[in-house]
Amino acid sequence: MSREKFERIKEFAKDKETPCLIIDLDVIRKNYENLQTYLPWATIYYAVKANPDDAVVSLLRDLGSNFDVASRYELDQLLRLGVSPDRMSFGNTIKKEKDIAYFYEKGVRLFVTDSIADIDKLSRAAPGSKVFFRLLTEGLGADWPLSKKFGSHPDLARQLMKTAMRFGLEPYGISFHPGSQQRDVGQWSSALAIVAQLFNWARHDLKVDLKMINMGGGFPANYLEPTDSLEQYAQDIKRFLDNSFGLVWPEKIVIEPGRSMAGDAGVIVSEIINIAKKSVHERYPWVFLDIGKFGGLIETLDESIKYPIYFEGQGSVEEVILAGPTCDSMDILYERTPYFMPSSAKIGDRVYILTTGAYTQSYSSVYFNGFPPLKSYILPPA
Secondary structure, three states: OOHHHHHHHHHHHOOOOOOEEEEOHHHHHHHHHHHHHHOOOEEEEEEHHHOOOHHHHHHHHHHOOEEEEOOHHHHHHHHHOOOOHHHEEEOOOOOOHHHHHHHHHHOOOEEEEOOHHHHHHHHHHOOOOEEEEEEOOOOOOEEEOOOOOOOEOHHHHHHHHHHHHHOOOEEEEEEOOOOEEEOOOHHHHHHHHHHHHHHHHHHHHHOOOOOEEEOOOOOOOOOOOOOOOHHHHHHHHHHHHHHHHOOOOOOEEEEOOOHHHHHHHEEEEEEEEEEEOOOOOOOOOEEEEOOOHHHOOHHHHHHOOOOOEEEOOOOOEEEEEEEOOOOOOOOEEEEEEEEEEEOOOOOOOEEEEEOOOOOOHHHOOOOHHHOOOOEEEEOOOO
């Protein structure tokens, strides 16, 4: 973020009650355009759950994005904002039959699955729909792995495809998610090799030509630890596709960016509530902010996501422990990861937590300890 942009955010936020999230739509636009530039062969389905702000969704709608939808409530929002159902997929493997029926009634015809029971529900509530089969992945190398809970082993995926055909559904593609904030681009290589095997199996054994690969998200935002550029990710993934599929790729390659689309677009403005030590000889002071895990920073769990943080003040710096405001001992942001604060910083000073446009407001609790959900504002154009 440029110094000029940061000063604009500070000026805009100076009369706002903290904590709050400031969203810069120019960054969303730039990130979308970068994805189109570096991955022109991919169809974008924005993961609404990352940042469902109406302004963010409306901008992406106007730019031509499709949408990965996790619930009927996101579906209702998209319909209210004028997004047509053919630009959506129901991307949650865990769904009630009545919600499947609701999506089908509204016109959605593309659904993910990873279990026999879910296919059974889909066959009744969304007859004839296109289904894609999510693979189980390890998420190694990701700051926020998405392993264990979602997907199926390739052996089960084969059974699922057979069952889908028997139940009148259309096997349409294979999906995987390499893990959120994935730093190891090699995870795409290993996943695509398995996908290619399943495509070949479906063609030879089921006489079905699958048409779509959904590679999920995984592209990084700019946190403390550096990553390769989006251009480098795109070059490597294209090479992996060539290695697995040769010159003839499947008809449709889907990506579902969330963090990489919205993360860099947000700054949380917070305030220091207290600075304290637990003993006379304690080395590091505790700095308590008016936002914590339950106010939108749940991804600091196990200190997984390390946000860049800017403190006001000057002079020498000292290492601190950062914690949130709630009456819960779990509400500690960073105790092991070194964060430094100017020695002149004081109670009441503002603190700026960068790269917080994704998975913050949408994660914030509803009145835990009475604190309201994180409020957001759109930064006006320059």
